[in-house]
Amino acid sequence: MFFPLMYTEGLTGFLDLCYFPPNNWENRIKKKLNLFAIWPDGDQWATQNVGTIEYGQSRQIVSSDHQEKLKTGLCLIYPSLGILKNHISELPKLPIWHTRIPEWRATTGFRNAKAQTSYQGELFPLPNNASLLTFHPFIQYGGIENRLLVLNATTNPEIIESDIFLYDSKSKNRRGSEKVRTNSLTTIALDKYNFMPHELPAFVIPNMAGIPFGLGISLDGNMLSMEHTHPPASLVLFGNRFGVQGEVKKKWIGKLLENKK
Amino acid sequence: MNLQEFTRKAKYGVFIPKKVTRKPWNIGSVISDLFPLRTGDGWTTFFEILDIPGLLNGSFSDTSRHKILFVFFDQDGNEIGRKHFPSPTEPRYSLELSTSFFKEIDKACTFSVFHTNFEPLDNLGDSFLAERGYSGYKRNNMPIRGYVHGNLDSIAWHLGEMQMLGNAGILRRSYLVQHPFSGESKYELFLTNPCNQKVRIRVQVRSPKSSWKDFETFILNPRGCQKISIDVGENEVKFIRIVSRLYLGRPVIFRCNENSMDVFHG
Numbered sequence: 001m002f003f004p005l006m007y008t009e010g011l012t013g014f015l016d017l018c019y020f021p022p023n024n025w026e027n028r029i030k031k032k033l034n035l036f037a038i039w040p041d042g043d044q045w046a047t048q049n050v051g052t053i054e055y056g057q058s059r060q061i062v063s064s065d066h067q068e069k070l071k072t073g074l075c076l077i078y079p080s081l082g083i084l085k086n087h088i089s090e091l092p093k094l095p096i097w098h099t100r101i102p103e104w105r106a107t108t109g110f111r112n113a114k115a116q117t118s119y120q121g122e123l124f125p126l127p128n129n130a131s132l133l134t135f136h137p138f139i140q141y142g143g144i145e146n147r148l149l150v151l152n153a154t155t156n157p158e159i160i161e162s163d164i165f166l167y168d169s170k171s172k173n174r175r176g177s178e179k180v181r182t183n184s185l186t187t188i189a190l191d192k193y194n195f196m197p198h199e200l201p202a203f204v205i206p207n208m209a210g211i212p213f214g215l216g217i218s219l220d221g222n223m224l225s226m227e228h229t230h231p232p233a234s235l236v237l238f239g240n241r242f243g244v245q246g247e248v249k250k251k252w253i254g255k256l257l258e259n260k261k
Numbered sequence: 262m263n264l265q266e267f268t269r270k271a272k273y274g275v276f277i278p279k280k281v282t283r284k285p286w287n288i289g290s291v292i293s294d295l296f297p298l299r300t301g302d303g304w305t306t307f308f309e310i311l312d313i314p315g316l317l318n319g320s321f322s323d324t325s326r327h328k329i330l331f332v333f334f335d336q337d338g339n340e341i342g343r344k345h346f347p348s349p350t351e352p353r354y355s356l357e358l359s360t361s362f363f364k365e366i367d368k369a370c371t372f373s374v375f376h377t378n379f380e381p382l383d384n385l386g387d388s389f390l391a392e393r394g395y396s397g398y399k400r401n402n403m404p405i406r407g408y409v410h411g412n413l414d415s416i417a418w419h420l421g422e423m424q425m426l427g428n429a430g431i432l433r434r435s436y437l438v439q440h441p442f443s444g445e446s447k448y449e450l451f452l453t454n455p456c457n458q459k460v461r462i463r464v465q466v467r468s469p470k471s472s473w474k475d476f477e478t479f480i481l482n483p484r485g486c487q488k489i490s491i492d493v494g495e496n497e498v499k500f501i502r503i504v505s506r507l508y509l510g511r512p513v514i515f516r517c518n519e520n521s522m523d524v525f526h527g
Contacts, residue, residue, distance in 0.1 A: 016440060016441050018437075018439040018440065018441065018500070020437050020439070020500070021437065022436060022437050022438075022439055023276075023434060023435060023436060023437070024434060024435035024437075025272045025273075025275075025276045025434070026269060026272065026273075056469070057469055058441040058469070058498070058500075060441075098265075098269060101273075101277055101281060101508070101509065102436075102509060102511065104439065105439045106439065107439065107440040107441070107525070109523075109525075114520060114521055115518075115520075115521035115523070116516075116521075116523055117407070117523050117525075118440070118516070118523055118525045119525050119526075120439065120440065120525055120526060120527060135311065135316060135352075137309040137311060137353050137355075137395055138395070138408055140405050140406060142404070143404050143405075144404065144405050169321070169352055170321055170351070170352050197353070197355065198349075198351035198352075198353055198354065199351070199352070199353060200311065200351075200352035200353040214408065216405050216406075218403075218404040218405045219404075220404060222403065222404060222520050222521055223403050223404060223405050223407070223521050223522065224521075224523075225405055225406060225407045225408055226408075227395065227408040227409055227410060227525075228410070229395075229410075230393055230410060232316070234391070234393050235313055235316055235317055235390065235391060235393075236317070236385060236388035236389060236390055236391055237282065237292050237388065237389050237391045237414055238284050238285075238387060238388055238389055239385070239386045239387030239388030239389070240386050240387065240388065241388055243386065244317070244384055244385065244386065244388050247384040248316070248317055248319065248384070251318070251319025251320075252316075252319050255319060255320070
């Protein structure tokens with residue numbers, strides 16, 4: 001389990017990590033922990049101890065203190081009892097905290113001089129052979145800049161570039177494409193695609209998983225807004241949700257990729 | 262299985278003996294979260310209406326519209342009223358939840374959204390269609406909305422009947438919000454009760470160097486909602502713990518400053 005420190009242009013990324021469990025029955029570890037920053041560096045992960053955290057406390061880590069680690073927009077924070085080598089070929093597999101109901105989460109997000117926006121999240125490495133389909137109702141209008149952020153981390157450090165295709169979900173017309181990368185936070189400016197208020201953008205990456213966020217920045221700087229969209233499995237509950245997700249993806253991705261107009 | 266994992270599983274059996282979310286009794290039920298509603302006092306709530314059956318089908322129908330039912334509840338969980346709404350012809354519709362949509366909205370504290378009368382879906386299997394929704398909250402002096410998705414799978418709907426899906430047990434459980442409440446800010450936490458019994462809630466607060474102190478205690482009815490307001494001074498940090506019999510007492514959190522706002526789920 002990792003916690004993402006993210007960077008997107010013009011804002012400061014922050015990560016507030018709390019060393020107390022979300023519930024009173026799953027986690028019992030109380031020892032002082034090392035906090036390691038881990039970021040992709042060629043064919044290896046580079047690591048650096050960025051401090052310690054005591055039980056019952058919280059630590060804030062900000063992007064402006066770690067710019068050299070954020071060339072891909074993403075640096076993973078990993079709490080560890082032990083010490084990591086300076087370079088590792090795979091992400092550590094041992095999670096230090098074991099909670100499931102709910103998951104152990106950090107508060108992560110962005111801020112500027114006047115505002116901040118947060119979400120509660122954690123990050124498990126995503127599979128290499130996967131796809132992304134998401135519908136994005138977060139574009140806002142009037143004095144706002146809209147960005148799509150795609151967060152990806154895999155076990156292996158190499159950075160692989162893929163295409164993300166942007167569609168109007170009703171007409172299935174393709175509005176454009178951009179590049180996204182593994183082990184990165186990819187920022188995509190959305191306003192140039194001129195999605196209208198009644199249109200529901202659909203984004204597809206055929207060969208890469210990711211966690212998509214909508215980020216809104218008011219042009220006066222007074223407010224930021226960020227939330228992630230659900231994967232298609234969240235359109236249903238119970239039963240074979242991931243079977244349903246597979247069917248939904250097959251239907252949408254097949255139809256969307258046919259249409260290159 | 263090592264001893265640590267065995268202990269964790271044994272505790273799991275004690276603290277979470279049933280599922281966090283109950284399965285609806287009736288096949289064909291649809292599910293919704295219980296979304297906090299903020300109207301008046303300089304706030305407006307929007308809900309992003311999406312054609313969920315169309316998303317599941319792989320395309321949006323040009324000819325058939327399904328129905329969307331909004332059900333509004335007051336702070337005590339009493340139903341205030343229902344508003345039927347034909348699914349919009351466009352796949353995204355940002356609905357402003359105001360008196361022009363529902364006259365008695367000023368009395369409401371939460372709402373649920375159920376998609377009904379849609380054409381049969383061939384790919385659902387044993388699954389139930391769910392509205393996990395995106396609510397947009399706007400302070401009226403702010404230029405943009407803060408969005409947050411649904412927080413708890415709360416209510417099933419079937420042929421006019423509602424079933425609460427959350428679970429509560431005998432043991433008290435703590436939910437510690439994994440967020441340092443930092444100032445200078447006014448925090449407002451919205452906590453809902455997704456289960457079918459009254460639940461006593463104790464909210465506790467501590468600073469990084471103090472122990473937990475009771476902050477507020479109240480009884481939450483089924484479908485009820487409570488706003489917990491916490492002021493945090495400049496350079497101050499607080500932590501919040503919610504103690505109840507709820508399996509998951511997780512709030513939606515607003516962090517407000519004089520000129521800005523941040524909303525996120527706990």
